[in-house]
Amino acid sequence: MHAQYAIDDTSEIISPGVVIFRDIVRDNIQKMVAIAKDPARLRPHCKTHKMAEVARLEMEFGIHKGKAATFAEAEMLANAGVKDVVLAYNMVGPNIGRAATFRSRFPSVKFAVTADHEKPIAELGEAVSAAGLSIDVLLDIDCGQHRTGVEAGPRAAELYQILAKTPGLNAAGFHVYDGHQHQKDPADRAAAVNAEFAKVTALRDALVKDGFDVPKLVCGGTASFPIYAAKDDPTIELSPGTCVFQDFGYGNAFPDLTFTPAALLLTRVISRPTPDRVTCDLGYKAVASDPPAGQRLLFPDLPDAEAVLQNEEHLVLKTSRAGEFTPGDVLLAIPRHICPTSALHKQVFVVSDGKFVERWNVASRDRWITV
Ligand SMILES: Cc1ncc(COP(=O)(O)O)c(C=O)c1O
Numbered sequence: 488m489h490a491q492y493a494i495d496d497t498s499e500i501i502s503p504g505v506v507i508f509r510d511i512v513r514d515n516i517q518k519m520v521a522i523a524k525d526p527a528r529l530r531p532h533c534k535t536h537k538m539a540e541v542a543r544l545e546m547e548f549g550i551h552k553g554k555a556a557t558f559a560e561a562e563m564l565a566n567a568g569v570k571d572v573v574l575a576y577n578m579v580g581p582n583i584g585r586a587a588t589f590r591s592r593f594p595s596v597k598f599a600v601t602a603d604h605e606k607p608i609a610e611l612g613e614a615v616s617a618a619g620l621s622i623d624v625l626l627d628i629d630c631g632q633h634r635t636g637v638e639a640g641p642r643a644a645e646l647y648q649i650l651a652k653t654p655g656l657n658a659a660g661f662h663v664y665d666g667h668q669h670q671k672d673p674a675d676r677a678a679a680v681n682a683e684f685a686k687v688t689a690l691r692d693a694l695v696k697d698g699f700d701v702p703k704l705v706c707g708g709t710a711s712f713p714i715y716a717a718k719d720d721p722t723i724e725l726s727p728g729t730c731v732f733q734d735f736g737y738g739n740a741f742p743d744l745t746f747t748p749a750a751l752l753l754t755r756v757i758s759r760p761t762p763d764r765v766t767c768d769l770g771y772k773a774v775a776s777d778p779p780a781g782q783r784l785l786f787p788d789l790p791d792a793e794a795v796l797q798n799e800e801h802l803v804l805k806t807s808r809a810g811e812f813t814p815g816d817v818l819l820a821i822p823r824h825i826c827p828t829s830a831l832h833k834q835v836f837v838v839s840d841g842k843f844v845e846r847w848n849v850a851s852r853d854r855w856i857t858v
Contacts (some may be wrong), residue, residue: 502755503773505835511749516548522713526550532728535826537851539567554726563851571597583610587618599623601662616655623659630683632667639686660703673743680714734825735785748821756816765812770800775827784820
């Protein structure tokens with residue numbers, strides 16, 4: 488195994504298990520800060536790790552803001568000591584009341600949610616006002632992904648003005664996520680991101696001219712945050728997620744980014760059913776199965792391995808080197824998509840300097856903590 492993934496003693500690491508290489512995580516955070524130029528510009532998305540310990544590592548590097556997609560993630564961040572949390576999700580149903588509950592449960596945490604429609608805007612305003620509170624709301628801008636948000640244009644301006652005038656709500660800026668900008672060539676990616684961002688700044692400038700405050704723009708993910716980081720705009724915050732752990736999906740897709748996979752799966756050989764097959768205890772209950780079957784894992788020590796069958800608790804690899812393996816042998820694999828992979832594990836095994844040092848809880852894999 489590559490020296491950076493060496494583990495002296497794996498006897499206490501149960502398989503299948505996620506192993507976090509803490510020194511690589513630190514290195515990835517350092518790279519994130521170097522790209523951002525100032526840790527105060529970073530608001531990393533915690534959906535990738537969902538762990539208080541990772542949020543605290545980021546704090547050690549001066550990163551004190553966080554982004555979340557669920558209340559459990561937001562609560563994990565607040566419990567970890569993050570004092571400024573954006574829940575980048577549009578509130579509906581019980582989440583309207585939960586937003587007010589979160590504000591009263593964590594009064595010292597600066598907290599914002601997103602919105603893109605007048606109905607939840609009105610409901611949220613009523614709920615927080617009834618609780619004697621107020622809440623920051625970011626207008627969710629659709630930069631071409633067409634997942635949520637409104638295009639930067641007249642309708643967005645109208646909604647922002649409604650937000651600003653709704654009692655209980657503070658119009659706090661825009662949420663600008665562009666997860667569809669996956670051009671491999673960084674110049675093509677930059678051109679596409681910049682074209683969308685020009686519409687965003689035009690909207691912002693028009694609102695400011697009309698007397699509205701647009702104090703922050705929460706922008707980007709792993710692929711695009713370097714492009715926003717290069718802009719001289721003090722209202723920009725950068726919200727990469729995946730790069731703290733990195734995975735081979737992003738490694739292949741964005742060769743310009745130099746993050747290193749830091750969360751690997753440890754698996755053991757349980758059988759060698761035929762001369763060219765090795766079966767491991769790494770089924771799809773332990774690794775994200777949103778990538779197609781056969782493309783979910785990369786075995787750095789077994790590059791010719793072809794995943795020919797995966798069941799809930801079994802992974803069958805076809806390899807010319809099958810004869811080298813005996814049941815009990817350990818293999819490490821890099822997941823194609825780390826964010827849903829970490830959500831499948833209650834705890835992870837942390838390795839530093841080649842030694843298994845501790846376990847961390849994947850606290851916000853749950854949908855509900857207390858809020
Ligand atoms: C709203 C939002 N912001 C930020 C991110 C982080 O993006 P990435 O994982 O590409 O770094 C995501 C990822 O899904 C997201 O949905």
